[in-house]
Amino acid sequence: MRTSVLHTAQPAAATTAPSTATDRVSVCVVGAGSGVAPRHIEAFGEHPATAVDALIESDPARAELLRARHPGIAVTDRLPAAPRGAPGLAVVCVPDAAHTDVVTRCLDAGWHVLCEKPLTDDPEAAERLFALAEDAGLHLAVAYQRRFMLEDLHQRVADGAIGRLHCVNARWLRRAGHPESRRGLDRRGSGVRGDLIPHLLSQGLPFLGPGPLSVQARDWRVGDGWATEDVARLIARGPEGIELQVDVAYDAPHLDRPDDCWVELHGGLGSIHAELPTHQDAEWAAAHPPVLYPRTGTPERLAPLRTTAECHLLQADRIVRSLAAGPAPAADRDRELALVRTMAAAQASALHQGPIIQV
Numbered sequence: 001m002r003t004s005v006l007h008t009a010q011p012a013a014a015t016t017a018p019s020t021a022t023d024r025v026s027v028c029v030v031g032a033g034s035g036v037a038p039r040h041i042e043a044f045g046e047h048p049a050t051a052v053d054a055l056i057e058s059d060p061a062r063a064e065l066l067r068a069r070h071p072g073i074a075v076t077d078r079l080p081a082a083p084r085g086a087p088g089l090a091v092v093c094v095p096d097a098a099h100t101d102v103v104t105r106c107l108d109a110g111w112h113v114l115c116e117k118p119l120t121d122d123p124e125a126a127e128r129l130f131a132l133a134e135d136a137g138l139h140l141a142v143a144y145q146r147r148f149m150l151e152d153l154h155q156r157v158a159d160g161a162i163g164r165l166h167c168v169n170a171r172w173l174r175r176a177g178h179p180e181s182r183r184g185l186d187r188r189g190s191g192v193r194g195d196l197i198p199h200l201l202s203q204g205l206p207f208l209g210p211g212p213l214s215v216q217a218r219d220w221r222v223g224d225g226w227a228t229e230d231v232a233r234l235i236a237r238g239p240e241g242i243e244l245q246v247d248v249a250y251d252a253p254h255l256d257r258p259d260d261c262w263v264e265l266h267g268g269l270g271s272i273h274a275e276l277p278t279h280q281d282a283e284w285a286a287a288h289p290p291v292l293y294p295r296t297g298t299p300e301r302l303a304p305l306r307t308t309a310e311c312h313l314l315q316a317d318r319i320v321r322s323l324a325a326g327p328a329p330a331a332d333r334d335r336e337l338a339l340v341r342t343m344a345a346a347q348a349s350a351l352h353q354g355p356i357i358q359v
């Protein structure tokens with residue numbers, strides 16, 4: 001059932017066939033002991049054109065667990081050189097602060113890279129990484145799997161289902177509290193701003209269209225003992241006047257309740273309300289389909305959004321196709337750089353009590 005998503009929901013931009021077994025992509029996962037790594041191991045293990053050949057983990061105890069869980073995959077604490085004669089993809093799952101260093105080392109060793117989000121919140125560092133990849137003829141992509149949830153809604157809006165789009169509201173209230181891996185991080189941008197906001201930007205910014213943005217943001221620290229920001233707000237305005245408002249928060253732990261995560265799209269002829277799955281639950285996604293509310297007429301239930309697992313598989317498929325198609329598309333680089341610049345502008349704006357910053 002999982003692989004069927006590759007047949008039933010092909011990415012809109014994919015026009016070439018995926019790689020075949022003969023030019024199979026060899027995948028190594030760096031930081032394989034992280035919480036997000038199993039999703040990549042599962043997706044690249046399932047994809048017919050890829051194989052997970054190495055797991056890189058610097059923590060000996062986590063490496064031991066990986067050996068027990070994946071007896072057929074080499075587990076090591078050293079990044080190997082990329083394979084010769086076949087594409088090699090390093091999936092970087094180390095903590096945010098190590099992304100720049102680890103991505104640089106992977107590119108230097110000849111690996112194409114899929115880096116976990118956020119690549120960085122430093123636009124100059126992001127530009128250097130993309131320049132390094134381009135000079136080496138390698139692909140650098142960022143793992144925003146949740147982009148694939150909203151592809152159908154993008155198409156609906158482009159087809160005029162709600163008329164001219166005016167604004168997008170996006171919200172993520174994380175009910176599991178402040179994540180353990182983000183405790184003790186005292187640098188601003190390491191809390192909700194580095195965690196939840198990049199996801200919602202990856203989903204919301206494409207609605208604003210290409211071109212310069214203006215960004216205004218605030219954040220607050222509300223939890224005793226939590227060292228980074230817990231609540232944040234961001235408004236980005238696109239060149240056509242479309243406005244994206246993002247609100248995110250870590251709630252005190254209420255593990256009995258699902259996260260509150262949704263996107264609303266408001267246009268001249270109606271709106272679309274979409275609750276977004278935040279866990280691997282196909283039943284939940286099926287029970288909470290997005291709804292189109294026309295200004296006149298009856299509401300329409302739309303097709304269920306893709307689950308997290310389906311999004312990870314499509315993300316794997318997209319990068320396989322991109323590697324098979326040739327040089328990395330400049331549009332993908334520009335999209336990632338716009339996201340990093342928006343994060344940086346939001347951070348600067350929040351530090352100065354919300355001035356508007358052009359990016």
Ligand SMILES: NC(=O)c1ccc[n+]([C@@H]2O[C@H](COP(=O)([O-])OP(=O)(O)OC[C@H]3O[C@@H](n4cnc5c(N)ncnc54)[C@H](O)[C@@H]3O)[C@@H](O)[C@H]2O)c1
Pocket residue numbers: 030031032033034035036037056057058059062093094095096098102116117118143144145181194195
């Ligand atoms: N896409 C998503 O939905 C999603 C979800 C959660 C986390 N993330 C991202 O994934 C990344 C990891 O987050 P996490 O909370 O799972 O982190 P984590 O701290 O739990 O795990 C990171 C792992 O990397 C290992 N590591 C650190 N430096 C290393 C190195 N140089 N070489 C090899 N291994 C190294 C650590 O030992 C650890 O096992 C972050 O960038 C985070 O933002 C993405």
